[in-house]
């Protein structure tokens with residue numbers, strides 16, 4: 001998958017200013033950057049939730065035009081959103097089927113709740129997730145369990161490309177380890193992934209390559225095997241300096 005020169009603004013806020021990014025087949029790409037840098041906006045564009053103002057997206061070298069999340073899903077693109085998009089008052093298995101087979105169910109009304117529960121159990125087993133009770137309301141579960149359900153839902157449709165927006169945020173060490181193992185398993189099965197996270201130790205353990213987003217632009221692109229945390233920090237600092245300098249020059253022009 002490739003994004004070329006993607007820009008997006010929300011009113012006066014420029015969230016993305018000409019982002020170029022690519023994801024190779026089977027690769028885990030880590031995306032880092034400060035709050036507000038534009039990471040989630042980029043993910044939402046790649047999964048069809050938002051339309052870019054300009055730029056293009058290519059999947060397998062073909063330009064694609066996503067008008068909805070469903071369009072992107074047709075290309076095997078699945079997303080775990082930062083805000084999870086689970087409904088707390090629904091049960092585990094109801095959440096697993098949310099917005100998916102629900103329409104299919106409505107049309108055919110063949111898949112019984114019993115069958116849905118059996119399928120749900122299978123999906124969770126497939127990715128080695130232990131949820132005590134499929135009938136529990138999601139509200140009752142820990143952050144890690146909720147995250148696991150969101151990941152299970154995103155992965156069970158034979159996703160080819162998985163976009164994970166801060167899957168480890170607000171998670172304990174044990175839960176993080178569970179999700180990291182899931183990511184590794186999926187990667188071993190050939191799923192390509194973009195993972196957003198703030199923890200460099202996690203990213204260095206999970207990713208093949210890292211991109212840094214600063215103020216709506218990808219400023220650093222480096223293979224994990226070719227870099228260290230110290231080196232990455234230096235790259236980020238010099239990219240930040242360049243941005244600062246460009247900003248100061250622009251200000252100078254305005255005041256001149």
Ligand SMILES: Nc1ncnc2c1ncn2[C@@H]1O[C@H](COP(=O)(O)OP(=O)(O)O)[C@@H](O)[C@H]1O
Pocket residue numbers: 010013014015033034035036037038039040041042
């Ligand atoms: N729906 C929206 N409406 C207005 N501004 C938004 C919206 N979504 C994101 N933004 C703004 O765009 C910028 C990038 O946000 P976001 O992509 O969420 O950053 P990140 O995920 O890197 O923290 C921020 O300044 C944010 O406030």
Ligand SMILES: [Mg+2]
Pocket residue numbers: 039040041082165
């Ligand atoms: Mg975000």
